[in-house]
Each structure stands twice: as C-alpha cells, then as structure tokens.
Amino acid sequence: MGPKARVAVYVALLGAAAGQLSTSWAADLEAAKAQFLKSCGTCHTVEKGAPVRQGPNLATAFGRKAGSLEEFPKYSDALKRAGAGGLVWTEDKLDQWITNAGLLVPGATMPYRQADPDKRKLVIEYLKSLTQ
Numbered sequence: 572m573g574p575k576a577r578v579a580v581y582v583a584l585l586g587a588a589a590g591q592l593s594t595s596w597a598a599d600l601e602a603a604k605a606q607f608l609k610s611c612g613t614c615h616t617v618e619k620g621a622p623v624r625q626g627p628n629l630a631t632a633f634g635r636k637a638g639s640l641e642e643f644p645k646y647s648d649a650l651k652r653a654g655a656g657g658l659v660w661t662e663d664k665l666d667q668w669i670t671n672a673g674l675l676v677p678g679a680t681m682p683y684r685q686a687d688p689d690k691r692k693l694v695i696e697y698l699k700s701l702t703q
C-alpha cells in the first residue's frame with residue numbers, strides 16, 4: 572500500500588472510531604433522559620418555563636445553589652436554609668439527595684428515593700448534560 576492509500580485507510584478508521592464514540596454517547600444520553608423521565612418526571616420538569624409540578628424545574632439544577640429558584644414557591648424551609656448555608660448541587664450531593672433527601676437535609680420534603688446507584692448515575696448525567 573502506498574503512502575496515500577495508507578493515509579486514506581487511517582482517515583477512514585479514525586472516522587469510524589469517532590462515529591462510534593458519538594453514537595454511544597448519544598445512546599447513553601437517551602438512556603439517561605429516559606431514566607430521568609421515569610424516576611423524576613412526575614414531579615420535575617426540565618423545559619424552561621414549563622408549569623411547576625410538585626417539585627421545582629431542574630433545567631438549571633446542576634451546579635446551582637439548593638432551594639434557590641424564585642419561581643418555585645413550595646421549597647421547604649429546610650432546603651432553603653441548606654442552600655443559604657452553602658449546599659450546591661454537585662454530582663456527590665445529588666447522589667446523596669436522590670438516595671435519601673431527608674438524610675442529606677433533615678426536614679426536606681422530597682418523597683422519593685432511588686437505591687440503585689446505576690439509575691442515580693444516569694439521572695445525574697442527564698441533569699449535568701442540561702447545563703453544558
């Protein structure tokens with residue numbers, strides 16, 4: 572094989588690898604979104620300006636201070652205090668919150684727990700993707 576042909580093969584291989592990467596990334600994100608809708612979608616929306624459900628809109632939750640959305644009127648005093656005290660939604664804090672909200676913030680009113688770490692991870696990836 573001459574040098575030109577070798578370059579062509581190399582470029583084709585690279586292209587295939589990149590294509591595979593982006594396909595599996597998109598598939599992961601689809602799975603993450605599906606898990607979010609299933610686990611959290613009853614109470615949380617992520618579309619900007621969507622009507623408020625039982626819980627606050629989570630479009631900007633990742634990296635944001637807890638209990639800090641002005642358009643959500645139903646935060647518990649406990650969550651507002653935690654936010655004022657410095658609680659920010661990082662991967663770690665979200666994981667603890669979804670595992671047991673009342674353990675992370677005693678007095679919080681989110682009545683949902685997810686014991687499966689893989690499902691928590693998917694949901695957190697989805698929230699993260701919304702802010703990037």
Ligand code: HEC
Nearest residue numbers: 610611614625626627632637638646647650679680681683
């Ligand atoms: C049955 C309803 C319900 C479900 C299901 C639910 N939540 Fe919540 N969530 C709430 C409520 C109510 C609050 C407000 C809690 C408070 O003020 O103490 C809340 C608050 C939150 C907050 C804090 C947001 C902020 O602005 O500080 C995050 C983050 C959150 N939920 C993530 C999730 C995720 C992720 C899931 C799915 C794995 C989920 N929730 C499932 C009801 C729910």
